[in-house]
Amino acid sequence: MSPPYPDAPPEAPSFEAEIETATRYEKGLVLKALLAIALVAVALLIRFYG
Amino acid sequence: MAVLIPAWNEHAVIGASIDRLMRLEYPRDSLRIFVVDDASTDATPDVIQAKAAQYPGNVFHLRREKGGEGKAATLNHGLGIILADDWMQAVLIMDADVIYEPSSLRMMSRHLADPVVGAVMAYIKEGSTPGNYLTRFIGYEYITAQAAARRGQDVLGVIACLAGGAQLHSRENIEAVGGRIDTSTLAEDTVTTFRTQRAGRKVVFEPHATVWAEEPGSVVGLWKQRLRWARGNVHVTRMFRGVWFRHQGNNRLGSISFGLLWFCVLLLPVFMILASASLVTLFFVDNRLAFVAFHILWLTAVITYIFITSFALLIDPETGRRTWFQAALFPGVVNVVILATAILPGVLSWLGHRMLTAAGVQLTTGWVHGLELFTYIWLAACMGVAYLGKVAESHRFTRVLSPALVYVGGYGPLLCAITTAAYIQEFRGADRHWDKTEKSGKVAAHA
Numbered sequence: 001m002s003p004p005y006p007d008a009p010p011e012a013p014s015f016e017a018e019i020e021t022a023t024r025y026e027k028g029l030v031l032k033a034l035l036a037i038a039l040v041a042v043a044l045l046i047r048f049y050g
Numbered sequence: 051m052a053v054l055i056p057a058w059n060e061h062a063v064i065g066a067s068i069d070r071l072m073r074l075e076y077p078r079d080s081l082r083i084f085v086v087d088d089a090s091t092d093a094t095p096d097v098i099q100a101k102a103a104q105y106p107g108n109v110f111h112l113r114r115e116k117g118g119e120g121k122a123a124t125l126n127h128g129l130g131i132i133l134a135d136d137w138m139q140a141v142l143i144m145d146a147d148v149i150y151e152p153s154s155l156r157m158m159s160r161h162l163a164d165p166v167v168g169a170v171m172a173y174i175k176e177g178s179t180p181g182n183y184l185t186r187f188i189g190y191e192y193i194t195a196q197a198a199a200r201r202g203q204d205v206l207g208v209i210a211c212l213a214g215g216a217q218l219h220s221r222e223n224i225e226a227v228g229g230r231i232d233t234s235t236l237a238e239d240t241v242t243t244f245r246t247q248r249a250g251r252k253v254v255f256e257p258h259a260t261v262w263a264e265e266p267g268s269v270v271g272l273w274k275q276r277l278r279w280a281r282g283n284v285h286v287t288r289m290f291r292g293v294w295f296r297h298q299g300n301n302r303l304g305s306i307s308f309g310l311l312w313f314c315v316l317l318l319p320v321f322m323i324l325a326s327a328s329l330v331t332l333f334f335v336d337n338r339l340a341f342v343a344f345h346i347l348w349l350t351a352v353i354t355y356i357f358i359t360s361f362a363l364l365i366d367p368e369t370g371r372r373t374w375f376q377a378a379l380f381p382g383v384v385n386v387v388i389l390a391t392a393i394l395p396g397v398l399s400w401l402g403h404r405m406l407t408a409a410g411v412q413l414t415t416g417w418v419h420g421l422e423l424f425t426y427i428w429l430a431a432c433m434g435v436a437y438l439g440k441v442a443e444s445h446r447f448t449r450v451l452s453p454a455l456v457y458v459g460g461y462g463p464l465l466c467a468i469t470t471a472a473y474i475q476e477f478r479g480a481d482r483h484w485d486k487t488e489k490s491g492k493v494a495a496h497a
Binding site: 004005006007008012018022025029032033035036037039040043044046047050 | 356
Protein backbone atom coordinates (compact mmCIF):
# COMPACT_ATOMS: atom_id res chain seq x y z
CA MET A 1 0.00 0.00 0.00
CA SER A 2 1.60 3.27 -1.08
CA PRO A 3 1.36 6.35 1.19
CA PRO A 4 -0.76 9.29 -0.07
CA TYR A 5 2.32 11.56 -0.29
CA PRO A 6 6.07 11.31 0.39
CA ASP A 7 7.02 11.15 4.08
CA ALA A 8 3.39 10.69 5.14
CA PRO A 9 2.90 9.71 8.80
CA PRO A 10 1.97 6.05 9.41
CA GLU A 11 -1.64 6.96 10.32
CA ALA A 12 -2.23 8.67 6.94
CA PRO A 13 -4.62 6.82 4.61
CA SER A 14 -3.05 4.86 1.79
CA PHE A 15 -3.17 6.22 -1.75
CA GLU A 16 -5.29 3.27 -2.86
CA ALA A 17 -7.81 3.72 -0.03
CA GLU A 18 -8.16 7.41 -0.78
CA ILE A 19 -8.72 6.84 -4.49
CA GLU A 20 -11.22 4.08 -3.71
CA THR A 21 -13.23 6.40 -1.42
CA ALA A 22 -13.25 9.15 -4.06
CA THR A 23 -14.27 6.72 -6.81
CA ARG A 24 -17.08 5.33 -4.66
CA TYR A 25 -18.37 8.86 -4.07
CA GLU A 26 -18.27 9.72 -7.78
CA LYS A 27 -20.12 6.49 -8.68
CA GLY A 28 -22.68 7.32 -5.99
CA LEU A 29 -23.48 10.52 -7.88
CA VAL A 30 -25.14 8.40 -10.55
CA LEU A 31 -27.68 7.21 -7.96
CA LYS A 32 -28.13 10.77 -6.71
CA ALA A 33 -28.79 11.97 -10.27
CA LEU A 34 -31.35 9.20 -10.70
CA LEU A 35 -33.02 10.30 -7.46
CA ALA A 36 -33.21 13.88 -8.74
CA ILE A 37 -34.71 12.62 -12.03
CA ALA A 38 -37.24 10.59 -10.02
CA LEU A 39 -38.29 13.78 -8.20
CA VAL A 40 -38.84 15.47 -11.56
CA ALA A 41 -40.91 12.48 -12.68
CA VAL A 42 -43.05 12.69 -9.51
CA ALA A 43 -43.64 16.41 -10.13
CA LEU A 44 -44.72 15.73 -13.71
CA LEU A 45 -47.00 12.89 -12.60
CA ILE A 46 -48.65 15.22 -10.10
CA ARG A 47 -49.04 17.85 -12.80
CA PHE A 48 -50.63 15.60 -15.41
CA TYR A 49 -52.35 12.91 -13.33
CA GLY A 50 -52.68 14.46 -9.86
CA MET B 51 5.83 23.51 -4.95
CA ALA B 52 5.75 27.29 -4.91
CA VAL B 53 2.66 28.92 -3.45
CA LEU B 54 2.00 32.41 -4.75
CA ILE B 55 -0.26 34.70 -2.72
CA PRO B 56 -1.05 38.25 -3.86
CA ALA B 57 -1.79 40.40 -0.83
CA TRP B 58 -2.96 43.97 -0.41
CA ASN B 59 -4.01 44.94 3.10
CA GLU B 60 -4.71 41.37 4.16
CA HIS B 61 -3.49 41.50 7.74
CA ALA B 62 -6.78 40.03 9.01
CA VAL B 63 -6.46 36.86 6.96
CA ILE B 64 -2.92 36.24 5.73
CA GLY B 65 -1.51 34.84 9.00
CA ALA B 66 -4.16 32.12 9.31
CA SER B 67 -3.78 31.21 5.62
CA ILE B 68 0.01 30.76 5.96
CA ASP B 69 -0.37 28.73 9.17
CA ARG B 70 -2.82 26.47 7.42
CA LEU B 71 -0.54 26.05 4.40
CA MET B 72 2.26 24.99 6.73
CA ARG B 73 0.00 22.26 8.14
CA LEU B 74 -0.80 20.82 4.70
CA GLU B 75 -0.21 17.13 4.19
CA TYR B 76 2.66 17.96 1.90
CA PRO B 77 6.44 17.53 2.39
CA ARG B 78 7.53 20.75 4.06
CA ASP B 79 10.93 20.83 2.38
CA SER B 80 9.13 20.84 -0.99
CA LEU B 81 6.95 23.83 -0.14
CA ARG B 82 7.81 27.51 -0.48
CA ILE B 83 5.25 30.24 0.10
CA PHE B 84 5.78 33.57 -1.65
CA VAL B 85 3.53 36.38 -0.48
CA VAL B 86 3.57 39.33 -2.88
CA ASP B 87 2.73 42.31 -0.73
CA ASP B 88 1.23 44.84 -3.14
CA ALA B 89 2.37 47.97 -1.25
CA SER B 90 0.04 47.24 1.65
CA THR B 91 -0.63 50.16 3.97
CA ASP B 92 -1.81 48.12 6.96
CA ALA B 93 0.01 45.55 9.13
CA THR B 94 0.28 42.99 6.30
CA PRO B 95 4.10 43.33 5.90
CA ASP B 96 4.59 42.81 9.66
CA VAL B 97 2.41 39.69 9.66
CA ILE B 98 4.24 38.22 6.64
CA GLN B 99 7.67 38.97 8.12
CA ALA B 100 6.63 37.36 11.40
CA LYS B 101 5.54 34.26 9.50
CA ALA B 102 8.79 34.26 7.47
CA ALA B 103 10.68 34.26 10.77
CA GLN B 104 8.43 31.52 12.17
CA TYR B 105 8.86 29.32 9.06
CA PRO B 106 12.40 30.06 7.78
CA GLY B 107 13.04 28.72 4.30
CA ASN B 108 9.31 28.19 3.73
CA VAL B 109 7.77 31.67 3.77
CA PHE B 110 9.09 34.60 1.72
CA HIS B 111 7.97 38.22 1.72
CA LEU B 112 8.08 39.89 -1.70
CA ARG B 113 7.33 43.58 -1.38
CA ARG B 114 6.11 45.84 -4.18
CA GLU B 115 6.67 49.47 -3.33
CA LYS B 116 4.29 50.66 -6.03
CA GLY B 117 0.95 48.86 -5.88
CA GLY B 118 -2.60 49.28 -7.07
CA GLU B 119 -2.04 47.87 -10.56
CA GLY B 120 -4.35 44.93 -9.99
CA LYS B 121 -4.07 41.28 -9.02
CA ALA B 122 -2.50 40.16 -12.33
CA ALA B 123 0.36 42.66 -12.03
CA THR B 124 0.95 41.53 -8.44
CA LEU B 125 1.03 37.88 -9.51
CA ASN B 126 3.43 38.69 -12.35
CA HIS B 127 5.84 40.27 -9.87
CA GLY B 128 5.93 36.96 -7.96
CA LEU B 129 5.99 34.75 -11.06
CA GLY B 130 9.01 36.63 -12.42
CA ILE B 131 10.96 35.87 -9.24
CA ILE B 132 9.79 32.25 -8.92
CA LEU B 133 10.45 31.37 -12.58
CA ALA B 134 13.97 32.80 -12.39
CA ASP B 135 14.84 29.90 -10.09
CA ASP B 136 14.61 26.38 -11.58
CA TRP B 137 13.67 24.90 -8.17
CA MET B 138 9.96 25.41 -8.80
CA GLN B 139 8.19 22.62 -10.69
CA ALA B 140 4.63 23.67 -9.90
CA VAL B 141 2.97 26.85 -8.66
CA LEU B 142 -0.20 27.15 -6.64
CA ILE B 143 -1.87 30.52 -7.15
CA MET B 144 -4.29 31.37 -4.36
CA ASP B 145 -6.03 34.27 -2.64
CA ALA B 146 -4.83 35.53 0.73
CA ASP B 147 -8.04 34.60 2.56
CA VAL B 148 -8.37 31.04 1.29
CA ILE B 149 -8.01 28.24 3.84
CA TYR B 150 -6.84 24.88 2.49
CA GLU B 151 -8.00 21.55 3.87
CA PRO B 152 -4.90 19.49 4.80
CA SER B 153 -5.32 16.96 1.98
CA SER B 154 -6.22 19.49 -0.73
CA LEU B 155 -2.83 20.31 -2.24
CA ARG B 156 -1.62 16.73 -2.50
CA MET B 157 -4.91 15.74 -4.13
CA MET B 158 -4.47 18.54 -6.66
CA SER B 159 -0.78 17.93 -7.32
CA ARG B 160 -1.30 14.25 -8.19
CA HIS B 161 -2.91 15.26 -11.48
CA LEU B 162 0.32 16.92 -12.62
CA ALA B 163 1.90 13.45 -12.85
CA ASP B 164 0.10 13.36 -16.20
CA PRO B 165 2.14 15.64 -18.51
CA VAL B 166 -0.99 16.44 -20.53
CA VAL B 167 -2.49 18.18 -17.49
CA GLY B 168 -1.40 21.80 -17.30
CA ALA B 169 -3.52 23.08 -14.44
CA VAL B 170 -5.77 21.84 -11.64
CA MET B 171 -8.39 23.65 -9.59
CA ALA B 172 -9.87 22.80 -6.21
CA TYR B 173 -13.48 22.97 -5.00
CA ILE B 174 -13.88 26.38 -3.38
CA LYS B 175 -16.54 26.46 -0.69
CA GLU B 176 -17.99 29.53 0.99
CA GLY B 177 -16.85 29.36 4.60
CA SER B 178 -17.76 32.61 6.38
CA THR B 179 -18.35 32.09 10.08
CA PRO B 180 -20.65 33.63 11.10
CA GLY B 181 -22.39 33.72 7.75
CA ASN B 182 -25.59 35.46 6.74
CA TYR B 183 -28.37 34.91 4.21
CA LEU B 184 -26.19 36.15 1.35
CA THR B 185 -23.17 33.95 2.12
CA ARG B 186 -25.58 31.00 2.31
CA PHE B 187 -26.92 31.91 -1.15
CA ILE B 188 -23.30 31.97 -2.36
CA GLY B 189 -22.59 28.68 -0.56
CA TYR B 190 -25.40 27.03 -2.51
CA GLU B 191 -24.42 28.80 -5.74
CA TYR B 192 -20.91 27.34 -5.42
CA ILE B 193 -22.31 23.80 -5.29
CA THR B 194 -24.04 24.41 -8.60
CA ALA B 195 -21.27 26.49 -10.20
CA GLN B 196 -18.36 24.37 -9.03
CA ALA B 197 -19.18 20.96 -7.56
CA ALA B 198 -21.80 20.35 -10.27
CA ALA B 199 -20.84 22.52 -13.26
CA ARG B 200 -17.07 21.97 -13.08
CA ARG B 201 -17.64 18.20 -12.79
CA GLY B 202 -19.75 18.42 -15.93
CA GLN B 203 -17.08 20.46 -17.70
CA ASP B 204 -14.49 17.89 -16.66
CA VAL B 205 -16.57 15.21 -18.39
CA LEU B 206 -16.82 17.43 -21.49
CA GLY B 207 -13.02 17.82 -21.39
CA VAL B 208 -13.06 21.60 -21.15
CA ILE B 209 -13.06 23.95 -18.16
CA ALA B 210 -14.42 27.49 -18.37
CA CYS B 211 -12.41 29.05 -15.58
CA LEU B 212 -9.80 28.13 -13.02
CA ALA B 213 -10.88 29.64 -9.72
CA GLY B 214 -8.48 32.41 -8.73
CA GLY B 215 -8.36 31.22 -5.14
CA ALA B 216 -7.08 27.71 -5.83
CA GLN B 217 -5.33 27.03 -9.12
CA LEU B 218 -2.29 24.83 -9.53
CA HIS B 219 -0.07 24.99 -12.62
CA SER B 220 2.86 22.95 -13.78
CA ARG B 221 5.97 24.97 -14.54
CA GLU B 222 5.71 23.91 -18.20
CA ASN B 223 2.21 25.29 -18.36
CA ILE B 224 3.03 28.66 -16.84
CA GLU B 225 5.96 28.98 -19.25
CA ALA B 226 3.78 27.89 -22.20
CA VAL B 227 1.26 30.69 -21.49
CA GLY B 228 4.07 33.22 -21.52
CA GLY B 229 5.23 33.05 -17.91
CA ARG B 230 2.83 35.77 -16.89
CA ILE B 231 -0.81 36.51 -16.23
CA ASP B 232 -2.77 38.71 -18.65
CA THR B 233 -3.14 42.26 -17.30
CA SER B 234 -5.52 43.62 -19.93
CA THR B 235 -8.65 42.01 -18.53
CA LEU B 236 -10.68 41.77 -15.33
CA ALA B 237 -10.98 37.99 -15.84
CA GLU B 238 -7.31 37.04 -15.81
CA ASP B 239 -8.13 33.57 -14.43
CA THR B 240 -10.37 32.81 -17.40
CA VAL B 241 -7.75 34.06 -19.86
CA THR B 242 -5.12 31.77 -18.26
CA THR B 243 -7.60 28.87 -18.41
CA PHE B 244 -8.32 29.44 -22.09
CA ARG B 245 -4.64 29.88 -22.98
CA THR B 246 -3.72 26.69 -21.12
CA GLN B 247 -6.26 24.70 -23.12
CA ARG B 248 -5.39 26.38 -26.41
CA ALA B 249 -1.76 25.38 -25.80
CA GLY B 250 -2.99 21.77 -25.83
CA ARG B 251 -2.93 21.09 -22.09
CA LYS B 252 -5.81 19.85 -20.00
CA VAL B 253 -7.35 21.74 -17.11
CA VAL B 254 -8.75 19.49 -14.40
CA PHE B 255 -11.22 20.05 -11.56
CA GLU B 256 -10.43 18.06 -8.40
CA PRO B 257 -13.72 17.99 -6.46
CA HIS B 258 -12.23 16.24 -3.42
CA ALA B 259 -9.65 18.97 -2.81
CA THR B 260 -11.63 21.39 -0.67
CA VAL B 261 -10.67 24.95 0.18
CA TRP B 262 -12.63 27.61 2.07
CA ALA B 263 -13.06 31.21 0.98
CA GLU B 264 -14.73 34.27 2.45
CA GLU B 265 -17.30 35.66 0.06
CA PRO B 266 -19.12 39.02 0.27
CA GLY B 267 -21.70 39.30 3.04
CA SER B 268 -23.35 42.38 1.53
CA VAL B 269 -25.20 42.93 -1.74
CA VAL B 270 -23.00 45.95 -2.50
CA GLY B 271 -19.84 43.85 -2.01
CA LEU B 272 -21.27 41.02 -4.10
CA TRP B 273 -22.26 43.48 -6.84
CA LYS B 274 -18.71 44.89 -6.97
CA GLN B 275 -17.11 41.42 -7.13
CA ARG B 276 -19.50 39.92 -9.66
CA LEU B 277 -19.55 43.00 -11.87
CA ARG B 278 -15.79 42.56 -12.22
CA TRP B 279 -16.25 38.87 -13.09
CA ALA B 280 -19.12 39.52 -15.51
CA ARG B 281 -17.30 42.36 -17.28
CA GLY B 282 -14.29 40.07 -17.53
CA ASN B 283 -16.43 37.38 -19.15
CA VAL B 284 -17.89 39.83 -21.69
CA HIS B 285 -14.33 40.92 -22.50
CA VAL B 286 -13.09 37.30 -22.77
CA THR B 287 -15.97 36.49 -25.13
CA ARG B 288 -14.69 39.20 -27.47
CA MET B 289 -11.01 38.42 -26.85
CA PHE B 290 -11.48 34.77 -27.94
CA ARG B 291 -14.04 35.46 -30.67
CA GLY B 292 -12.19 33.14 -33.04
CA VAL B 293 -12.72 30.21 -30.66
CA TRP B 294 -16.49 29.86 -30.38
CA PHE B 295 -18.15 26.99 -32.22
CA ARG B 296 -14.99 26.32 -34.26
CA HIS B 297 -13.41 22.93 -33.95
CA GLN B 298 -9.76 22.99 -32.89
CA GLY B 299 -7.58 19.92 -32.91
CA ASN B 300 -5.99 20.14 -29.48
CA ASN B 301 -8.80 21.40 -27.24
CA ARG B 302 -12.58 21.45 -26.85
CA LEU B 303 -13.10 25.18 -26.32
CA GLY B 304 -14.66 25.36 -29.77
CA SER B 305 -17.07 22.48 -29.20
CA ILE B 306 -20.81 23.05 -29.57
CA SER B 307 -21.45 21.85 -26.00
CA PHE B 308 -18.99 24.31 -24.47
CA GLY B 309 -20.21 27.17 -26.66
CA LEU B 310 -23.80 26.53 -25.59
CA LEU B 311 -22.74 26.32 -21.96
CA TRP B 312 -20.79 29.59 -22.14
CA PHE B 313 -23.39 31.63 -24.00
CA CYS B 314 -26.36 30.27 -22.02
CA VAL B 315 -24.79 31.76 -18.89
CA LEU B 316 -23.54 34.94 -20.52
CA LEU B 317 -26.80 35.68 -22.33
CA LEU B 318 -29.25 34.56 -19.63
CA PRO B 319 -30.46 38.14 -18.90
CA VAL B 320 -31.08 38.65 -22.64
CA PHE B 321 -33.14 35.44 -22.77
CA MET B 322 -35.16 36.54 -19.74
CA ILE B 323 -35.91 39.98 -21.20
CA LEU B 324 -36.75 38.51 -24.62
CA ALA B 325 -39.02 35.84 -23.11
CA SER B 326 -40.82 38.46 -21.06
CA ALA B 327 -41.20 40.86 -24.02
CA SER B 328 -42.41 38.04 -26.28
CA LEU B 329 -45.04 36.89 -23.78
CA VAL B 330 -46.31 40.44 -23.24
CA THR B 331 -46.53 40.98 -27.00
CA LEU B 332 -48.29 37.65 -27.45
CA PHE B 333 -50.70 38.53 -24.63
CA PHE B 334 -52.00 41.50 -26.63
CA VAL B 335 -52.02 39.55 -29.92
CA ASP B 336 -53.43 36.20 -28.78
CA ASN B 337 -54.09 35.87 -25.08
CA ARG B 338 -54.69 32.10 -25.12
CA LEU B 339 -51.52 31.38 -27.12
CA ALA B 340 -49.53 33.50 -24.65
CA PHE B 341 -50.89 31.38 -21.80
CA VAL B 342 -49.88 28.14 -23.56
CA ALA B 343 -46.38 29.47 -24.32
CA PHE B 344 -46.04 30.67 -20.74
CA HIS B 345 -47.09 27.30 -19.42
CA ILE B 346 -44.60 25.39 -21.59
CA LEU B 347 -41.82 27.80 -20.57
CA TRP B 348 -42.53 27.45 -16.88
CA LEU B 349 -42.97 23.70 -17.02
CA THR B 350 -39.47 23.52 -18.53
CA ALA B 351 -38.28 25.82 -15.77
CA VAL B 352 -39.87 23.56 -13.11
CA ILE B 353 -38.10 20.48 -14.47
CA THR B 354 -34.77 22.33 -14.48
CA TYR B 355 -35.35 23.82 -11.01
CA ILE B 356 -36.28 20.52 -9.35
CA PHE B 357 -33.41 18.63 -10.96
CA ILE B 358 -30.72 21.24 -10.30
CA THR B 359 -31.81 22.02 -6.73
CA SER B 360 -32.22 18.42 -5.58
CA PHE B 361 -29.07 17.16 -7.32
CA ALA B 362 -26.96 20.06 -6.05
CA LEU B 363 -28.08 19.48 -2.47
CA LEU B 364 -27.27 15.78 -2.85
CA ILE B 365 -23.83 16.45 -4.33
CA ASP B 366 -22.69 18.37 -1.26
CA PRO B 367 -25.05 17.46 1.61
CA GLU B 368 -22.84 19.19 4.19
CA THR B 369 -23.25 22.58 2.49
CA GLY B 370 -26.81 21.63 1.58
CA ARG B 371 -27.81 21.36 5.24
CA ARG B 372 -26.76 25.00 5.75
CA THR B 373 -28.19 26.36 2.52
CA TRP B 374 -31.35 24.37 1.66
CA PHE B 375 -33.61 27.36 2.37
CA GLN B 376 -31.61 29.63 0.03
CA ALA B 377 -31.47 26.78 -2.51
CA ALA B 378 -35.27 26.56 -2.54
CA LEU B 379 -35.65 30.33 -2.89
CA PHE B 380 -32.75 30.83 -5.32
CA PRO B 381 -35.08 32.01 -8.16
CA GLY B 382 -36.93 34.35 -5.75
CA VAL B 383 -40.17 33.95 -3.78
CA VAL B 384 -42.44 35.16 -6.60
CA ASN B 385 -40.76 32.93 -9.18
CA VAL B 386 -41.06 29.94 -6.83
CA VAL B 387 -44.81 30.63 -6.50
CA ILE B 388 -45.06 30.77 -10.31
CA LEU B 389 -43.10 27.50 -10.52
CA ALA B 390 -45.50 25.93 -8.03
CA THR B 391 -48.44 27.19 -10.11
CA ALA B 392 -46.99 25.45 -13.15
CA ILE B 393 -47.02 22.15 -11.24
CA LEU B 394 -50.19 22.60 -9.18
CA PRO B 395 -52.38 25.01 -11.18
CA GLY B 396 -55.68 23.71 -9.77
CA VAL B 397 -54.66 23.76 -6.12
CA LEU B 398 -53.10 27.19 -6.24
CA SER B 399 -55.90 28.85 -8.21
CA TRP B 400 -58.38 27.35 -5.71
CA LEU B 401 -56.27 28.68 -2.84
CA GLY B 402 -55.89 32.10 -4.49
CA HIS B 403 -59.61 32.24 -5.16
CA ARG B 404 -60.39 31.40 -1.51
CA MET B 405 -57.95 34.04 -0.23
CA LEU B 406 -59.29 36.76 -2.54
CA THR B 407 -62.90 35.87 -1.69
CA ALA B 408 -62.05 36.01 2.03
CA ALA B 409 -60.54 39.45 1.43
CA GLY B 410 -63.76 40.54 -0.25
CA VAL B 411 -62.26 40.79 -3.74
CA GLN B 412 -64.43 39.70 -6.64
CA LEU B 413 -62.30 37.68 -9.10
CA THR B 414 -63.17 39.11 -12.50
CA THR B 415 -61.69 38.47 -15.97
CA GLY B 416 -59.83 41.75 -15.60
CA TRP B 417 -58.16 40.47 -12.44
CA VAL B 418 -57.14 37.22 -14.13
CA HIS B 419 -55.70 39.07 -17.15
CA GLY B 420 -53.88 41.47 -14.84
CA LEU B 421 -52.36 38.56 -12.96
CA GLU B 422 -51.29 36.90 -16.22
CA LEU B 423 -49.68 40.08 -17.46
CA PHE B 424 -47.88 40.51 -14.13
CA THR B 425 -46.33 37.03 -14.34
CA TYR B 426 -45.16 37.65 -17.92
CA ILE B 427 -43.55 40.95 -16.95
CA TRP B 428 -42.07 39.50 -13.75
CA LEU B 429 -39.76 37.29 -15.80
CA ALA B 430 -37.66 40.40 -16.53
CA ALA B 431 -38.86 42.65 -13.67
CA CYS B 432 -37.47 40.26 -11.03
CA MET B 433 -33.98 41.44 -12.01
CA GLY B 434 -35.03 45.02 -11.29
CA VAL B 435 -36.44 44.07 -7.87
CA ALA B 436 -33.25 42.18 -6.99
CA TYR B 437 -31.27 45.26 -8.11
CA LEU B 438 -33.35 47.34 -5.70
CA GLY B 439 -31.91 45.09 -2.97
CA LYS B 440 -28.51 46.61 -3.76
CA VAL B 441 -29.92 50.15 -3.91
CA ALA B 442 -31.73 49.69 -0.60
CA GLU B 443 -28.60 48.40 1.10
CA SER B 444 -26.70 51.52 0.06
CA HIS B 445 -28.95 53.80 2.12
CA ARG B 446 -29.09 53.82 5.88
CA PHE B 447 -32.89 54.04 6.20
CA THR B 448 -33.72 51.36 3.62
CA ARG B 449 -30.91 48.90 4.43
CA VAL B 450 -33.23 46.71 6.45
CA LEU B 451 -35.34 46.09 3.31
CA SER B 452 -32.43 44.75 1.26
CA PRO B 453 -32.62 41.02 2.24
CA ALA B 454 -36.40 41.00 1.65
CA LEU B 455 -35.93 42.49 -1.83
CA VAL B 456 -33.26 39.88 -2.68
CA TYR B 457 -35.52 37.07 -1.46
CA VAL B 458 -38.51 38.43 -3.39
CA GLY B 459 -36.57 39.26 -6.59
CA GLY B 460 -34.30 36.23 -6.28
CA TYR B 461 -30.56 35.65 -5.94
CA GLY B 462 -30.39 34.17 -9.46
CA PRO B 463 -32.08 37.26 -10.95
CA LEU B 464 -29.67 39.42 -8.90
CA LEU B 465 -26.75 37.74 -10.69
CA CYS B 466 -28.53 38.34 -14.01
CA ALA B 467 -28.98 42.02 -13.09
CA ILE B 468 -25.23 42.22 -12.47
CA THR B 469 -24.53 40.66 -15.88
CA THR B 470 -26.86 43.25 -17.46
CA ALA B 471 -24.88 46.01 -15.71
CA ALA B 472 -21.70 44.42 -17.09
CA TYR B 473 -23.07 44.56 -20.67
CA ILE B 474 -23.83 48.26 -20.20
CA GLN B 475 -20.42 49.09 -18.71
CA GLU B 476 -18.55 47.18 -21.42
CA PHE B 477 -20.71 48.78 -24.13
CA ARG B 478 -19.87 52.20 -22.70
CA GLY B 479 -16.20 51.25 -22.53
CA ALA B 480 -16.02 52.01 -18.81
CA ASP B 481 -12.61 52.03 -17.17
CA ARG B 482 -11.40 48.51 -16.24
CA HIS B 483 -9.93 49.19 -12.82
CA TRP B 484 -9.41 46.44 -10.26
CA ASP B 485 -11.88 46.74 -7.40
CA LYS B 486 -10.69 44.48 -4.62
CA THR B 487 -13.17 42.46 -2.52
CA GLU B 488 -12.72 43.26 1.18
CA LYS B 489 -11.91 40.30 3.45
CA SER B 490 -12.30 40.28 7.21
CA GLY B 491 -11.00 36.87 8.27
CA LYS B 492 -14.39 35.15 8.65
CA VAL B 493 -13.00 31.87 7.31
CA ALA B 494 -10.23 31.71 9.90
CA ALA B 495 -12.50 29.39 11.90
CA HIS B 496 -11.66 26.68 9.35
CA ALA B 497 -7.91 27.10 9.99
